[in-house]
Amino acid sequence: PEKYNCVSKLNKLPPNILSLLKSxxxxxxxxxxxxxxxxxxxxxxxxxxxxxxxxIVIEGDGIEFAEEFNKRLNGTINTYASFGTATVILETGEAIDIVTARREYYEHPAALPKIEKSSIWSDLFRRDFTINCMALQLNEKKFGTLLDYFGGLEDLENKKIRILYNLSFIEDPTRIFRAIRFAARMNFAIEEETKEFICKAISENMIKKLSEDRIREELVSILKDSYPHLGLKLLTEYGVINNLNSDLIIDADIIEKVQNITKSIKEFDSFNIEISKYKVIVLQILSSVNNLDEVMNLFFTTSHFEEIKNTLAHKNSIYEALLAENLDKYHLFTLLKGLSIESLVFYYNDCNDEYMRHYIMLYMLILRNISIHVTGEDLKKLNISPGPIYKKIFDEILKAKILGLVYSKEDELKFIEKNNLLGK
Ligand code: CTP
Structure with missing residues (x-):
């Protein structure tokens, strides 16, 4: 298995990382x-x-190692004695996990003699996919030597996600999601037998054994990774989506729209508003679900529920209004004001219509920034006593301004008078 040496790759790492590995x-x-x-x-x-x-995996006492390592690095250490694990937190905030390789004995089937495998072997064998089961030795004389017992390097070259043993998905069903996450991220194929084991685990209802929180974490990881539409496509193809909730239907149209989200978000870049891409993706995924209450908690804990429901409930009426012939700028403003940036990006992405997109951009570029000059102080000077009337006047001026009827402060004051807004 020691067929590959990574020294030259290690030497190209940032110096602080390299020196850490050498230490x-x-x-x-x-x-x-x-x-x-x-x-x-x-x-x-x-x-x-x-x-x-x-x-880091230690063949030896992981905690003793971690304490020495921590002393050298001047970090902070948390130890978990019963697991033989520790975390060293560097001054920069980065955390390094250290585990003690468990000494296990590997028993070959039937007549073959018992073979004691090294602990690093056992530690790697417990893991998920061949590409995640490689180790590099760090001891000086063997620095950079690759241990690849399970064909990880070959699978990396052939772009394959492959489990190590048949029961992998049964023992740890989160690996179903992990297989999909890695396949989507790196555009790897899930190897045929591994694919069959995924399907078998799903048909044996293994996903249901995971808690709601675990499932949500795994979905979030897939959707926050580089190519969420590919993850979503695989989740659908493997029947994971249907297994999670049969109300959740993901078709090719939704997958394509999820793919387009990156491009849509770019259109909003110049506004310098932070946009949660994840929230837009979830809106897109849920856009044709009837029974939202049942499905939303796959993606969010209780937060954002109202926003998601409102955005989706008003979708059709907003689209209809945006396409109406007599839409004026003020109506456009009232339709879109108060919506979150994610809702706006979602409508922009979902609607598939150049007119609607144009209107949404008109709102973003111009309408939402329009403000009036007249203040409460000005109204007091006009002897209007403060009350709900103030808001009414401000709204009327804003409307006139959006419609292009007034421009300067003077215009606004005249407008108040001319339109008898004083309530006298
Ligand atoms: N692992 C596993 N089974 C799991 C979770 C993790 O075998 N259900 C192993 C894998 O060997 C993995 C390692 O633990 O490489 C670390 O897990 P994690 O940090 O979740 O994965 P990474 O491979 O580092 O993935 P990412 O690049 O997304 O951080």
Whole structure:
């Protein structure tokens, strides 16, 4: 398995990361423990994708190692003695997870003799996919040596997501979601047998064994990853969506619209408003669901429920109004004002109509910024006593302004007089 050396790739890492890995190796040498960095870090290093989430496995006493390591780095340490794990938090806030490789004995079936595998082997074998099961040794003499017991490198080259053992999805059904997340992120294929095991686990109702929170976390991870429309497509193809809730129907149109969201958000870039892409995606996914109450909590805990319901409930009437022949600017303003930026981006993305998009942009660019000059002080000077009438006057002036009837403060004051807004 030691067929590949990653030294040159390690040497190209940011110096602080490289020196951290070297320190880990030195401390391992001092304590006479084998030290490995494992999992996603190794996968992404080989793929040249930046990932500085460092998971360390120690063949030896992980906690003793972590304490030495922490001393060297001047960090803060949390230890979990019963698990043999620790987290070292650096001054920069980054966390490094350290685990003790569990010594397990691997028993070959039938007549073959018992073979004791090294603990790093056992530690890697418990994991999810071959591409996530590689380790790099950090001890000085073997710095950068790749341990690839399960064909991870080959699967990386062939772009395959493959489990290590048949019961993987039964033991840990979150791996169904993880397989889809990695496949979508890197545009990898899920290997045939792995695919069958996913389907088998779903048909055996394994997803239902996960808590609502776990399922939500996994869905959120897929939808917040790089290519959410691909994740959604796989979730649908594998029957995960249908298994989660049969009211939730994702068709090709929705998948395409989810794909378009990135482009739509770009159109709003110049407004410098923070947009939650995730919220727009969820609105798009839920856009044709009838029974929202049942489905929303797959994506959000209680927050945002009202906003989602309102945005979707008003969708058709807003589209109809935007297309009406007699739509004037003030009506456009009243239709869209008060909507969250995510609702606006959602309508923009979902409507598929250039006129509607134009109107939404007109609102964003111009109408929402229009304000009036006249203040409460001005109205007091006109001897109007404060009360609900103020708001009525402001609204009328704003309307006139949006419609282009007034411009300056002088215009506004004249407008008050001319239209008998004083309530006298
Ligand atoms: N892992 C696993 N089964 C899980 C979760 C995690 O086997 N259900 C293992 C994998 O080997 C994974 C490692 O634990 O590489 C770390 O998990 P995590 O940080 O969730 O995954 P990453 O692979 O680092 O993914 P990401 O790039 O999304 O951070």
């Amino acid at each position: 880990a190796g030195e401390i391992g040498d001092k304590l006479n423990y084998k030290v490995f960095v494992v999992g996603g870090f190794v996968r992404d290093l080989i793929l040249n994708r930046p990932n500085f989430d460092i998971d």
